[in-house]
Amino acid sequence: MQAARTMEAIGPGGTGKSTFMNLAQRLLGERNTYVTTLNQLEENRFEGAAIYRKRLLVITDSERYGGEVTQLKAITGQDPIRYEKKHKQQGEELSRFTPTCMVIVAANEIPQTADYTYLPFCYYFSAASVVMDHDAQDPRH
Numbered sequence: 001m002q003a004a005r006t007m008e009a010i011g012p013g014g015t016g017k018s019t020f021m022n023l024a025q026r027l028l029g030e031r032n033t034y035v036t037t038l039n040q041l042e043e044n045r046f047e048g049a050a051i052y053r054k055r056l057l058v059i060t061d062s063e064r065y066g067g068e069v070t071q072l073k074a075i076t077g078q079d080p081i082r083y084e085k086k087h088k089q090q091g092e093e094l095s096r097f098t099p100t101c102m103v104i105v106a107a108n109e110i111p112q113t114a115d116y117t118y119l120p121f122c123y124y125f126s127a128a129s130v131v132m133d134h135d136a137q138d139p140r141h
Helices: 015-027 038-043 071-075
Strands: 006-010 031-035 056-060 102-107 120-122
Touching: 006 015, 015 031, 015 102, 015 120, 031 120, 038 071, 071 102
Parallel strands: 006 102, 006 120, 031 056, 056 102
Antiparallel strands: none
8 A cells, every 4th residue: 555645734824734844845946846826736737847847746726726626636646747838849759658747735724726636635733733831940850
């Protein structure tokens, strides 16, 4: 059984989604990550080339997208996707590849898409936070 490659980080602002995504990006390195929106991933035919050989794909502002998630399903299902670059004749280079990246989808609410078969692993970020009293003594001392 293969480990999960997709995670949806859902929660209101200020609950740590961006912190978590920044940590993941820093661990893997800038050249190994790509950040986009669900709208760009699905509507821009050149986005596939941008994730070639990336280890992490971070998709932000997902709740604002209401269309199909064909590209996202292909990426998370490890199906081949198109590799198309601007000003390059098709056939000159690789035209399809199979992404192997981990995908993190971040949103304040569960994204409403036109495809009801897309069910990622969701991690809900809660609004609870730890408040530290800077004047209090550390109980370990």
